[in-house]
Amino acid sequence: MNLRLSTVILPVRRWHEGGRERWQRAEELGFHTAYTYDHLSWRSFRDGPWFGAVPTLTAAAAATERIRLGTLVTSPNFRHPVTLAKELITLDDVSNGRITLGIGAGGNGFDATALRASGEEPWTPRERADHFGEFLPLLDRLLTEDVVSYDGTHYSATEVRNIPGCVQRPRLPFAVAATGPRGLRLAARHGQAWVTTGDPKLFETGTPEQSLQAIRGQVEKLTAACDEIGRDVADVDKILLTGFTPDRPLDSFDAFVDFAGHHADLGFDEIVLHWPLPGTCFAADEKIFERIALEASGQLNTDGIKS
Numbered sequence: 001m002n003l004r005l006s007t008v009i010l011p012v013r014r015w016h017e018g019g020r021e022r023w024q025r026a027e028e029l030g031f032h033t034a035y036t037y038d039h040l041s042w043r044s045f046r047d048g049p050w051f052g053a054v055p056t057l058t059a060a061a062a063a064t065e066r067i068r069l070g071t072l073v074t075s076p077n078f079r080h081p082v083t084l085a086k087e088l089i090t091l092d093d094v095s096n097g098r099i100t101l102g103i104g105a106g107g108n109g110f111d112a113t114a115l116r117a118s119g120e121e122p123w124t125p126r127e128r129a130d131h132f133g134e135f136l137p138l139l140d141r142l143l144t145e146d147v148v149s150y151d152g153t154h155y156s157a158t159e160v161r162n163i164p165g166c167v168q169r170p171r172l173p174f175a176v177a178a179t180g181p182r183g184l185r186l187a188a189r190h191g192q193a194w195v196t197t198g199d200p201k202l203f204e205t206g207t208p209e210q211s212l213q214a215i216r217g218q219v220e221k222l223t224a225a226c227d228e229i230g231r232d233v234a235d236v237d238k239i240l241l242t243g244f245t246p247d248r249p250l251d252s253f254d255a256f257v258d259f260a261g262h263h264a265d266l267g268f269d270e271i272v273l274h275w276p277l278p279g280t281c282f283a284a285d286e287k288i289f290e291r292i293a294l295e296a297s298g299q300l301n302t303d304g305i306k307s
Contacts, residue, residue, distance in 0.1 A: 003260060003300050004032040004270040005293060008072055008241070010277060011036050011051040015059055019051075022275065023060040027067040029293035033100060034060065035072035035272065038079075041110045044281065054087050061095035068098045072241060072272065073177045073195065075106030076128070076135045078115055082157050085142035089166055097167035102195055102239075103139075104177030105132035129182045130154065136176070136186050143171035175239055179218055181225070188225035193237035193270070197244035204246075208259075211245040216266055239270040243282060250276070250284040256292045260300055 007026055013019040026034040038053035057069050074084065092099045105128045106112065112122035123131065134152045141148050142162055150157040166172045173192035178184045179199075187194045199206070199214035206214075219238065226233040240263050242249055249259035250273065260271050273292070276284035 003264050003268070003297065005030075005260075005297050006033040006035065006068075006239075006270055006272045007031045007293070008035045008037065008272055008274045010042075010045070010275070010282070011053060011056045012045060012049050012277070014049065015051075015056075019056075020059070020063050023063055023067075026275070027064045029290060030297070031067060031293055032270065033068040033070055033272075034064075035070045035100075035102060036060075038071040038074040038102075039109070039111050040078055040114050043109065046110060054091060057099070058091055058094055061091065061098065066098075068100055069095055070100035070175070071102045072175070073102035073104040075104050075111065076131045077106035077111035077123075079135075081135050081139040081142055081155055082160050085139055085160075085162055088143065088172060089162055089164075092166045092168060092172050095167075097172075099168070099172045100175055100193070101172055102175040102177060103136065104195070105129055105183055129180065133182060133186065136174070136190050140171070140174070140190050175237070179221075181221070184222050184225040185228070187222065187236065188229055188231055188233075191236055193239050194222055195239045195241060197241045200244060202246055203244055206246045208245070208247045208262075211247065212262055212266070215240070215245075215263070219266055233267075237269045238267055239272060240268050241272045243274050249273070250288060250292070253288060253291050253296065256288075257296055257299055260296065264300065 009022055009026065013022065023034055036053050036056055041050050053071050060069055088101060108122050116122060131154050134154050138150055138155055142160060143166055146161065146163050148157050148160045174190055175193035175195050176187035176191035177195040178187045179196060196215060196218055198211050202211050202214060223233040226236065247259050249256040263271065274282040276282060276286045276289050
């Protein structure tokens with residue numbers, strides 16, 4: 001078993017006031033990947049500092065050498081596949097092939113209304129799925145073909161050039177966030193990885209056992225989506241973004257090892273922890289967080305998974 005540990009660094013610090021050091025510390029701690037959210041603003045952080053994902057990752061790429069970097073996640077809410085592809089190819093080049101694109105259909109938060117006219121309703125869940133269903137295959141083409149033309153319902157591209165393409169071949173990996181049938185089919189077809197946060201309905205009132213059962217069901221649905229196209233689900237990495245289930249894995253080192261072991265038993269390859277932020281929903285003891293980064297992977301992968 002090879003369970004990877006990664007982190008999410010929210011883009012809330014000025015680069016020259018601790019921002020750079022946090023990304024460098026993530027590399028020192030041995031995290032597999034350091035991700036950041038790709039939002040215009042997010043929930044309770046809306047009225048505070050919040051920086052752009054792609055420039056932040058570009059700076060992080062220049063400040064680090066080994067750690068993988070990525071978004072968790074980008075969505076069509078305020079992105080267009082043509083412009084995003086150009087930014088990703090550039091970012092992959094600057095990082096020398098260390099970028100993973102976490103991508104999903106998006107939600108109904110601030111991003112969903114920021115580009116809408118006053119009074120215009122955000123996309124419904126079906127409309128978000130419709131956009132994502134066009135967005136992801138087109139982005140796949142834009143990152144793998146030198147010249148792309150496309151005329152769709154929601155997106156168009158006319159003789160778009162993306163030369164020289166990604167450093168990673170045939171393109172940088174997609175980690176597709178999905179729990180519904182349409183999204184899971186996209187993950188099965190286009191994803192090198194699949195991302196879940198668990199079942200949001202269980203976050204406040206559910207139990208860890210109920211959450212495990214719900215996530216087990218999601219893995220089974222991903223397996224069925226892979227079976228439909230003749231793909232082995234084992235070829236799709238499974239990533240759990242923590243912080244949205246009833247569990248409290250950062251309460252102690254042992255709590256994390258137990259949590260990670262149970263999810264590794266479900267087939268997860270990567271566990272992602274939010275870097276602690278005091279006074280927020282992601283508050284946690286940074287000493288415990290750093291100990292987990294430094295020691296937990298070795299215990300899980302060498303001594304076996306606790307159950």
